[in-house]
Amino acid sequence: MSQAPLATQIVATSLSAGNNALSTFPSRREREGAPGHKVRTPLSLVPPRATRRRMPFAVFSFAVLVVALATVLMLNISVSSTQYELVQLRNQQIGLNQENQALVQKIEDQAAPQNLAAAATELGMVASATFGTIDVSTLKVAGVPEPAKDGNGPRVVVAAPEVTVAEVLPQAVLPPPVPKDTVTKTIESVTPPAVSNAQGVAREIADTGGTLPAPRQSIP
Amino acid sequence: MAKTPLEDPDALRVALSSRRLRFGLAFVLVLLLVLGVRLFQLQALDLGGMAQAGLSKRLTTTPVQPERGAILDANGNYLARSIERFDIVVDQRLNSGATFDRFNPDTNVRETGIPMEQGMQELSAILGVDAATLEDAIIGDKSFNYVARAVTPEVKNRALVVGVPGVYADETSQRTYPAGPVAGSIIGYVGPDGEAREGLELSQDKLLRGEAGSKTFEIGGDGIRIPYATNEDVPAVDGRSVKLTIDQDLQWFAQQTIASQVNEYGADWGNIVVVEAKTGAIKAMAESTTPDPNNPGATDPELRSPFSVSAAFEPGSTTKLITMAAAIEEGIVEPTSRFETPPTYTVGNQTFKDAFEHGLEKRTVAGIFARSMNTGTVMVGEQLTKQQRYDWLTKFGIGQPLNTGLYSESSGLLAKPEQWDDRQQYTVLFGQGLAQTALHTAMVYQTIANDGVRLQPRLIDAYIDPDGTEHQVPQAAGIDVVSGDTASKLQKMLETVTIEGSGKSGALDQYRVGSKTGTAEAPGPTGGYDGYTLSYVGMAPMEDPEYVVVVTLQRPQGDLYYLVPGESFQKVMMQVLNSKNVPPSTGKPDIYPVEY
Numbered sequence: 001m002s003q004a005p006l007a008t009q010i011v012a013t014s015l016s017a018g019n020n021a022l023s024t025f026p027s028r029r030e031r032e033g034a035p036g037h038k039v040r041t042p043l044s045l046v047p048p049r050a051t052r053r054r055m056p057f058a059v060f061s062f063a064v065l066v067v068a069l070a071t072v073l074m075l076n077i078s079v080s081s082t083q084y085e086l087v088q089l090r091n092q093q094i095g096l097n098q099e100n101q102a103l104v105q106k107i108e109d110q111a112a113p114q115n116l117a118a119a120a121t122e123l124g125m126v127a128s129a130t131f132g133t134i135d136v137s138t139l140k141v142a143g144v145p146e147p148a149k150d151g152n153g154p155r156v157v158v159a160a161p162e163v164t165v166a167e168v169l170p171q172a173v174l175p176p177p178v179p180k181d182t183v184t185k186t187i188e189s190v191t192p193p194a195v196s197n198a199q200g201v202a203r204e205i206a207d208t209g210g211t212l213p214a215p216r217q218s219i220p
Numbered sequence: 221m222a223k224t225p226l227e228d229p230d231a232l233r234v235a236l237s238s239r240r241l242r243f244g245l246a247f248v249l250v251l252l253l254v255l256g257v258r259l260f261q262l263q264a265l266d267l268g269g270m271a272q273a274g275l276s277k278r279l280t281t282t283p284v285q286p287e288r289g290a291i292l293d294a295n296g297n298y299l300a301r302s303i304e305r306f307d308i309v310v311d312q313r314l315n316s317g318a319t320f321d322r323f324n325p326d327t328n329v330r331e332t333g334i335p336m337e338q339g340m341q342e343l344s345a346i347l348g349v350d351a352a353t354l355e356d357a358i359i360g361d362k363s364f365n366y367v368a369r370a371v372t373p374e375v376k377n378r379a380l381v382v383g384v385p386g387v388y389a390d391e392t393s394q395r396t397y398p399a400g401p402v403a404g405s406i407i408g409y410v411g412p413d414g415e416a417r418e419g420l421e422l423s424q425d426k427l428l429r430g431e432a433g434s435k436t437f438e439i440g441g442d443g444i445r446i447p448y449a450t451n452e453d454v455p456a457v458d459g460r461s462v463k464l465t466i467d468q469d470l471q472w473f474a475q476q477t478i479a480s481q482v483n484e485y486g487a488d489w490g491n492i493v494v495v496e497a498k499t500g501a502i503k504a505m506a507e508s509t510t511p512d513p514n515n516p517g518a519t520d521p522e523l524r525s526p527f528s529v530s531a532a533f534e535p536g537s538t539t540k541l542i543t544m545a546a547a548i549e550e551g552i553v554e555p556t557s558r559f560e561t562p563p564t565y566t567v568g569n570q571t572f573k574d575a576f577e578h579g580l581e582k583r584t585v586a587g588i589f590a591r592s593m594n595t596g597t598v599m600v601g602e603q604l605t606k607q608q609r610y611d612w613l614t615k616f617g618i619g620q621p622l623n624t625g626l627y628s629e630s631s632g633l634l635a636k637p638e639q640w641d642d643r644q645q646y647t648v649l650f651g652q653g654l655a656q657t658a659l660h661t662a663m664v665y666q667t668i669a670n671d672g673v674r675l676q677p678r679l680i681d682a683y684i685d686p687d688g689t690e691h692q693v694p695q696a697a698g699i700d701v702v703s704g705d706t707a708s709k710l711q712k713m714l715e716t717v718t719i720e721g722s723g724k725s726g727a728l729d730q731y732r733v734g735s736k737t738g739t740a741e742a743p744g745p746t747g748g749y750d751g752y753t754l755s756y757v758g759m760a761p762m763e764d765p766e767y768v769v770v771v772t773l774q775r776p777q778g779d780l781y782y783l784v785p786g787e788s789f790q791k792v793m794m795q796v797l798n799s800k801n802v803p804p805s806t807g808k809p810d811i812y813p814v815e816y
Contacts (some may be wrong), residue, residue: 079447087445098373101303108298108398113472130729133804142804143730157479158472161400162514 105163114158126150278438279450285393286430287686289459291407291420293468294503294681298398300407300421300513305394306376308347308367312360314386322383339384346378347371358384369412370394395421397513402472405526406464406505406626406679409513418516418524420462420680423627427683430459458686465501465681470494473795474506478771481788482508485776488751491528492792493662493770497759499695500666500675502624503767503796505529505659529622529629532655533753533774536740537592539613539651542664543601544589545710546612549702552603555586555709555812565595570643572598575739575780586713587814590721592737594650601649606637609648615701616664617674618656624679632656651740658755662770665736665757668714669765672707673698715762716811723758725786728794730804732762737786742775751775756785760793761805769793 109115132145266272291300320339321332337351340358344351347368357367367387371379376389395410408419416425433456438449474492482490487508494504505528511519525531547553561581564573572594588596601609614620619634633655635644644653659677667674676696683691702710714734717723723735735758744750754773759765769792771785796802 083445083447095373098304102372102374105303105396105398111297112399113402113469114400114476117472117476131798133730135803157483158401158475158510159512161397161402162512162518163396163398163400 586812
């Protein structure tokens with residue numbers, strides 16, 4: 001029984017403090033002119049309210065727990081799936097590197113001096129035995145250059161590099177089965193690297209006399 | 221309000237004091253203790269090593285191979301580099317069945333019951349290996365066997381799509397030499413096992429190789445790495461690249477030229493060395509036979525080495541330049557000093573004659589040099605003491621190491637003067653009885669072209685870090701061999717050789733050329749002399765020499781009169797000057813009188 005005034009005190013403080021404080025409640029009672037000792041009546045109303053408050057708190061805690069666990073789970077899933085994505089991207093990087101390497105190799109193979117010379121000979125180019133020089137400062141021409149004579153071209157004594165040049169495949173397209181002889185070519189002896197595409201372009205240039213338009217000079 | 225015993229402290233005390241409850245509580249506590257101890261034992265002590273076993277099952281350490289450095293020419297063209305390749309390998313224990321299943325990525329359908337023969341045929345078409353050989357490689361009970369080595373990524377992809385069980389790919393790196401036989405003897409090669417075998421690949425191996433790293437991580441059952449677990453990464457340190465002074469295009473041109481001439485003359489071998497006079501940089505070092513490092517086995521092992529630095533031979537008359545330099549620098553003669561040269565000249569019981577018949581001739585020193593007379597050269601050179609002769613040869617680098625960075629290089633042979641026999645003491649004056657390489661010859665002429673300052677030959681221009689930082693190899697300080705005045709006199713004498721003497725075959729239309737020819741007797745394998753070594757050394761343009769070219773032909777067949785190494789010199793020197801944009805000479809050749 002000695003607990004009762006204490007409970008009233010607690011209720012009184014809880015009603016007038018905190019977010020849910022019913023600030024108008026005591027003042028209304030006073031306006032109605034009720035005697036101060038009848039204040040016990042609202043005490044019976046307090047427990048349900050307190051119960052209502054306690055229940056949401058448990059739910060809230062539980063919800064927080066669930067949300068926290070879910071977050072950790074999601075985080076884990078996302079990290080794991082990023083790991084898969086990482087592997088995929090790494091593979092893509094390797095693929096692109098390989099493609100790039102194959103392209104660079106193709107260029108290098110065509111830039112090898114003996115291949116270049118062989119390609120030039122095939123296009124009908126001959127090395128000039130004579131040359132002239134122009135001194136830009138004095139505008140003097142030195143030497144008596146003659147047009148290069150049509151010859152058999154130099155004999156090939158330096159063999160072409162025996163390099164296996166990888167075919168270049170576009171990324172992300174899985175390779176279709178191709179007959180064996182078009183897969184890789186070990187370039188041998190005289191023939192310049194037989195890369196059909198590049199040679200086609202080269203021939204085209206030779207046929208049309210180059211891709212740059214000839215200068216058009218007006219004759220006075 | 222009803223009171224439960226727990227709510228009432230007094231009641232609680234009563235309950236606890238009950239024996240039964242105490243006993244129960246003790247029992248629970250003991251159980252808890254047992255569990256706690258067991259937990260501690262399992263988790264903290266790991267006596268059975270189970271956690272460790274699990275970890276080591278997940279833990280994977282893979283080595284990370286460093287990328288081998290490249291070898292580049294002076295213009296940054298790759299002469300050697302590493303590329304990614306794959307070894308197709310098989311775990312033979314996994315393909316015992318007669319049929320297999322595979323997933324077809326085109327149709328997204330799982331194909332079942334494919335006969336093994338079909339798989340072999342498909343693989344054979346892709347790998348270019350016949351089906352029988354392939355079967356030998358794939359069928360068996362080994363856990364590891366090679367099916368095909370160093371295939372391109374593209375072939376690898378297609379081989380794996382065939383889906384023969386147990387067949388997989390291992391990443392590997394292959395050395396490739398984009399320029400092939402161009403400079404092949406200098407570059408050397410890396411064997412199929414990844415070990416360097418010859419040339420710069422071998423001598424620079426430590427720098428090119430780099431340091432392997434490793435990766436340690438935990439891997440799950442699905443082969444994907446477990447995040448938040450052990451992760452140690454020791455990155456590999458890639459090898460450094462080596463940049464040479466060689467110009468790939470010039471090197472090819474020189475190789476093409478010397479190989480043609482060696483073929484034409486049926487010579488044993490020949491080489492051409494191009495050196496930049498003011499830097500000592502070797503621009504080309506061409507052999508008549510050069511291995512393709514991509515397939516070194518195709519070349520005779522004897523012919524794989526860079527003869528320009530490895531083959532020492534008796535140089536012959538090109539050495540007369542050293543004799544003249546010594547005599548002029550010592551103040552014994554001047555280029556215009558007069559000598560009466562008889563058909564044969566005898567000194568101390570040793571008789572010397574010239575390559576051509578002549579009577580008593582009145583010649584200047586420059587004239588003796590121009591016609592390459594042994595008689596006159598001995599008359600000039602005998603005024604030097606034996607020690608002086610030796611010292612002067614040494615000053616010009618004869619018998620000294622070249623230090624180009626190639627293991628196969630030879631220092632040549634120069635015996636001490638006290639070991640010289642009666643004849644050798646005179647023959648060293650005109651290049652017999654001593655041996656040197658073509659590069660030694662080139663550096664002798666470089667000394668004169670560079671106003672008397674001998675430089676170390678440079679083959680390695682710079683080292684390049686993996687991040688691209690270039691570290692230039694510093695040029696060693698030059699050695700003052702003769703004074704600038706003597707050097708210019710010798711240059712004038714060399715030009716006299718081109719205009720009035722034996723060097724006419726190498727003259728150029730637009731440039732003033734200084735040159736010297738050499739015809740030495742070549743010792744045979746059984747002793748005695750059985751052939752000739754022809755050489756032609758020249759420099760241009762004479763107003764300020766920039767390049768030195770040495771052509772050497774070993775044992776060409778046929779009459780000496782028709783053997784002209786000067787032709788190769790002409791072609792190569794012209795190409796060098798033209799490609800390096802050296803302006804044509806202005807002014808007339810400046811020469812000495814040859815007779816009086």
